[in-house]
Amino acid sequence: MANVSIRNVYKAYGKVEVVHGLDLEIAHNEFVVLVGPSGCGKSTMLRMIAGLETITAGEIHIGDRLVNNVEPKNRNIAMVFQNYALYPHMTVFKNISFGLRAAKLPKEQIEAKVLEAAHILGLEDLLLRKPAELSGGQRQRVSMGRAIVRDPQVFLFDEPLSNLDAMLRHQMRTEIKLLHQKVQTTIIYVTHDQIEAMTLADRIVIMRDGYIQQVGKPSELYHQPRNTFVAGFIGSPKMNMVPCEARSVDGALHLALDDDLLMPVPNPGGRSVREGQRVIMGIRPEDVVMVNGEAPAPDRWVREARISVVEPLGSESLLALELGAHGFTGKCAGRIEPAAGSTAQFAFNLEHIHLFDQESEQAL
Amino acid sequence: MTAEAISTPYTEASERLNRPLLRPSKVLMWSVLMVGGLLMVLPFIFMLSTSFKFNNEIYELSLLPKEPTLSNYLFLFEETQFFRWFVNSLLIATATTVSVLFFDSLVGYTLAKFKFRGQTFIFIAILSTLMIPTEMLVIPWFLLSKDLGWLDSYWGIMFPGMMTGFGTFLMKQFFESVPDDFLDAARIDGLNEFQIWWEVAMPLVKPALAALAIFVFLGNWTAFLWPLIVTNTESLYTIPVGFASFSGEFTTDWELIMTGATVATIPTLVIFILFQKFIIRGVMLTGLKG
Numbered sequence: 001m002a003n004v005s006i007r008n009v010y011k012a013y014g015k016v017e018v019v020h021g022l023d024l025e026i027a028h029n030e031f032v033v034l035v036g037p038s039g040c041g042k043s044t045m046l047r048m049i050a051g052l053e054t055i056t057a058g059e060i061h062i063g064d065r066l067v068n069n070v071e072p073k074n075r076n077i078a079m080v081f082q083n084y085a086l087y088p089h090m091t092v093f094k095n096i097s098f099g100l101r102a103a104k105l106p107k108e109q110i111e112a113k114v115l116e117a118a119h120i121l122g123l124e125d126l127l128l129r130k131p132a133e134l135s136g137g138q139r140q141r142v143s144m145g146r147a148i149v150r151d152p153q154v155f156l157f158d159e160p161l162s163n164l165d166a167m168l169r170h171q172m173r174t175e176i177k178l179l180h181q182k183v184q185t186t187i188i189y190v191t192h193d194q195i196e197a198m199t200l201a202d203r204i205v206i207m208r209d210g211y212i213q214q215v216g217k218p219s220e221l222y223h224q225p226r227n228t229f230v231a232g233f234i235g236s237p238k239m240n241m242v243p244c245e246a247r248s249v250d251g252a253l254h255l256a257l258d259d260d261l262l263m264p265v266p267n268p269g270g271r272s273v274r275e276g277q278r279v280i281m282g283i284r285p286e287d288v289v290m291v292n293g294e295a296p297a298p299d300r301w302v303r304e305a306r307i308s309v310v311e312p313l314g315s316e317s318l319l320a321l322e323l324g325a326h327g328f329t330g331k332c333a334g335r336i337e338p339a340a341g342s343t344a345q346f347a348f349n350l351e352h353i354h355l356f357d358q359e360s361e362q363a364l
Numbered sequence: 365m366t367a368e369a370i371s372t373p374y375t376e377a378s379e380r381l382n383r384p385l386l387r388p389s390k391v392l393m394w395s396v397l398m399v400g401g402l403l404m405v406l407p408f409i410f411m412l413s414t415s416f417k418f419n420n421e422i423y424e425l426s427l428l429p430k431e432p433t434l435s436n437y438l439f440l441f442e443e444t445q446f447f448r449w450f451v452n453s454l455l456i457a458t459a460t461t462v463s464v465l466f467f468d469s470l471v472g473y474t475l476a477k478f479k480f481r482g483q484t485f486i487f488i489a490i491l492s493t494l495m496i497p498t499e500m501l502v503i504p505w506f507l508l509s510k511d512l513g514w515l516d517s518y519w520g521i522m523f524p525g526m527m528t529g530f531g532t533f534l535m536k537q538f539f540e541s542v543p544d545d546f547l548d549a550a551r552i553d554g555l556n557e558f559q560i561w562w563e564v565a566m567p568l569v570k571p572a573l574a575a576l577a578i579f580v581f582l583g584n585w586t587a588f589l590w591p592l593i594v595t596n597t598e599s600l601y602t603i604p605v606g607f608a609s610f611s612g613e614f615t616t617d618w619e620l621i622m623t624g625a626t627v628a629t630i631p632t633l634v635i636f637i638l639f640q641k642f643i644i645r646g647v648m649l650t651g652l653k654g
Contacts, residue, residue, distance in 0.1 A: 052548050073554035085549035089567040099553035146549075 002063050002076075002153035002186045003028045004049065009058030011044055011210075018044055019210045021058070031180050031187045035197040036207035036233070042190045043158055045207075049188060050156050051075050062154060075154075078147035082159040084139045086131040086146075092118075093127040096145045117145040120182060121175075137168045141175070148183060157189040161196060173199055194234050198222070206230050223352075228361040231282050231354055237318055239282045240328045243358055246277045255281050255355075258324040263301060266350050271364050273355055279364065282354035288330035289347050290319065290338065296347035305330070306343050321346065408629070414622035422618045436623040446624055448599055449606035454631070456522055456591075456602060457584040463526040464580045465573055471527070472535025473561050477547065487536070493529035502593055509594055520594045521602070525584055531576050538572040539565060574642035582632060603628045 004026040011019035019041045026032045034042040047053040049060055051072035060067050067075050078099075086095050093114055094101075100110045118124045121141045131139055140160055147155055157176070161169045177200060180187055191197055197204045198218045206213040206221065206229070214226040218234075225231035231239045244255045247262070253273060254262040263281065265273065273279060289296075296302055305328065309320035314334050321328040323346075330346050338344055355364040414422055415436055417429040440446045475487050505524050506515075514520035542565055550560045566573070588604040595601055601609070607624050610617040 047548075050548075050552060052551065072548075072552045077552065079549065079552050081545040081549060083543055083545055085543070085545040087546065087564060087567070089570075098550075102554040102559070146553075150553075 003030075003061075004154060004186060004188065005059075005061040006045075006049070007059040007061070009045070009048065009060060010056045011041070011048060011053065012056045017056075017210065019048075022210075022212060024205060024212070024215065026186060026188065028186055029184055031189065031200060031202045032205060033189045033191060033197040033201035033203075034205045034207060035191055035194060036213075037192060039209075040207040041210040042192075042205075042207050046079075046156050046158055046188060046190045049154070050077055050079050076152055077154045077156055078150045078152035079156040079158065080140075080143050080147050080160045082162050084131070084143040084163075086139055086142055088131050091128050091130055092123060092134070092142050092145075095131065095142055096123075096127075096149055099146065099150050113149045114145075117148040120148065120179070121145050136164050137172055140164065140172055144176075144179060148179075152185065155183075155185055155187045157187065159191050160189075161191070161193070169196075176200060195236060198234065204234075206233060224363070225282075225354065226363055228280055228282070228356045231356070231363075235284060237285050237329050239284050239354070240288065241280050241282045241356075242326050242328075244279060244281050246273045246275055246279055248275045255279065257281070257326055261303075261324045263348070263353075264350065265353070265355070266299070271355055273364050278358040280356040280358055280361070282356065283328075283348060283350075284352065285318065285329040285331050287349035287352045288321070288328055289349075290330060290332035290336065291345035291347050292332065292336050296345075299349075299351065300347035301350050302345055302347050304343055305346050307338050307340055310338055310340050312337070411622045411625050411629075414619055415626045417619055419617070419619055422622075436619050437627075440620060440623050440627070444606070444620075445598055445601070446603075446606060446627070449601045449603045450627070452518075452600060453585055453602040453604075453628070456518065457581045459518075460522050460525040460584045461577050461581045463522075464528055464531045465577055467527045468531030468576065469535040469539075469566065469569070469573065470561065471532045472537075473539045473565055475532070476536045476539035477542075477544070477565075490529045490532050494533070498589060502590055505590065506593055515594060516596050516600060518600070521591050521600070524590060525580070525587070528580070531580065534572060534576055535569065538569040542568050571642060574639060578635060578639055578642060581635065585628075585632060 006022055006024040009019060009022045010017065022045060034045060036042050044053060048055050051067065051070060055068055062075055087098065090098065096114045096117055097110045100113060118127055121144060123141055123145055126134060126138060131142070134142065161172050164172060173196060189200060201218055203215060204218055204221050205215050208229055214221055214230045221230060221234045225234065228241060232241065242257055244257045247254050247256045249262060253265040255265060256262055291302060303323055305321040305323040307319050308322055311318040312334065316334050317332050319330045319332060319338065321330050332338060356362060357364055409427060413427050413429060416432040418431060418433055421430060475483060501524065509515050509520045514523065546564055546568065547560050550564045555563065586604060587602065591602045592605045592608060595605060603624065607621050610620045
């Protein structure tokens with residue numbers, strides 16, 4: 001069993017504390033992604049698990065073992081680095097077998113392990129090449145090969161796809177997912193790219209300024225963000241967020257986006273919003289859809305908005321909208337080609353709005 | 365588009381052919397370069413030519429000896445300890461080079477890749493040794509050698525050059541450009557810190573090592589002042605010190621000095637030819653003259 005247990009872990013550089021009492025339980029064979037903006041402490045956390053950074057306070061357990069004072073080589077982990085960290089003076093074979101040779105394994109065993117890893121990753125034809133003769137994707141596969149041959153209890157990935165172009169990144173995401181299915185090992189993966197986090201993770205850990213903001217399944221984080229940071233970080237394009245005030249109109253709770261722009265709040269009983277409270281209303285772009293011909297569902301809130309920018313993506317288009325004094329991002333089907341500067345009706349699916357307290361930024 | 369504006373391979377080629385071959389700027393440039401080149405090569409040709417001259421001809425500025433002779437070479441190898449001096453120089457230059465490469469890169473790596481108390485102070489202290497000229501150091505070196513019984517020994521000649529501030533500085537700068545991920549990957553792979561330095565970091569700074577090796581080897585090959593001071597026994601002389609013995613109070617055997625210099629140039633020439641690429645890169649990287 002290779003569960004990873006992080007208990008009240010702190011990290012400080014001198015007087016500057018960068019990780020503040022982190023608690024996280026990662027189950028055996030789970031794929032956990034630590035995600036957050038630069039400087040949020042995710043890489044530091046990963047390096048502490050790897051043993052490349054000391055822990056200021058707290059405990060890290062890998063399996064049943066407390067590893068706070070265990071050398072990286074003895075933690076039974078393998079790490080894939082952002083810039084691949086392939087030794088340029090060694091061939092692919094030597095790079096993959098480097099750790100095994102350092103461990104003085106028998107030659108036949110080393111060869112067998114390297115060939116098996118090369119087979120899994122499709123590197124058989126590249127074993128005699130040097131890293132400089134490989135493409136970015138091939139280099140990343142070699143660095144994964146170097147990790148696989150160690151048969152680690154835990155794989156650590158530190159932004160492994162950051163240096164790849166968009167198409168290759170997509171391809172490598174699939175390969176990493178396949179790898180996880182094949183090797184059946186716990187994976188802790190660090191990235192600042194929320195799409196990577198959403199597509200790869202069993203569970204996502206969102207971090208900011210050394211604190212965990214929310215832990216959950218990708219769909220949980222997307223549909224039930226705990227605060228404005230998570231709501232804004234997960235999802236592309238970002239969630240629309242508009243500061244407004246809760247008001248009671250004819251006994252029903254509304255959100256006053258402007259004085260004359262009142263949005264009704266469905267199911268107000270399920271939310272702890274009080275009249276007069278300053279809140280932030282969040283709605284995802286897919287819930288702001290251009291009305292085109294067909295009448296929208298009766299529960300939709302329909303308003304006319306000016307389209308300022310059209311971004312065609314093929315299957316759909318993203319539309320930058322102006323509604324009153326507020327800007328929104330909405331969507332329309334790719335075949336509709338609205339003109340920038342025109343106005344159109346937009347249906348807001350209020351069932352999916354999110355409300356956050358303006359002061360605490362926590363979900364209501 | 366007009367017909368004149370269309371550029372075809374034919375018109376381009378004919379333009380090239382019609383271009384004057386000898387443009388004044390090119391002529392001037394090549395002339396200056398040729399004069400510069402000649403000024404550089406002339407002393408070497410003169411050295412080579414003098415080595416084939418008899419003593420009575422050496423003050424004539426002719427490049428071709430009137431009666432070419434090998435007697436200087438025979439005298440040098442048979443009547444003097446030139447071969448021994450050659451071996452001494454080779455031994456000392458090689459040993460100091462190996463030592464400098466090992467220790468300077470070890471210290472440079474430590475300063476570049478580890479954080480410890482007093483790091484900046486140590487680095488500045490090492491760097492400040494670059495400001496002290498050899499002439500100022502020879503007296504302390506001599507007193508130290510005398511006290512420790514190192515006078516007139518190989519170790520006495522070599523010890524001041526076994527580590528250099530310049531080499532440490534150079535290697536530190538190069539190791540700083542080695543990404544930490546390489547070292548971390550090796551740590552996870554199970555190497556100890558010494559192995560990481562030797563097996564991972566050192567191969568990544570080969571160009572810097574080569575440049576440093578050339579500078580140190582040539583510097584020691586031509587070193588004169590300290591070997592002259594620390595040695596008394598003729599069999600311990602290096603080539604430059606041995607040559608000095610050809611120069612007496614009233615006479616100087618220039619033909620022998622030139623013959624010896626010709627032979628002594630061979631290793632440096634070989635090094636330059638073999639490592640030309642590294643020397644140029646080293647000069648470019650360090651901003652220093654070779």
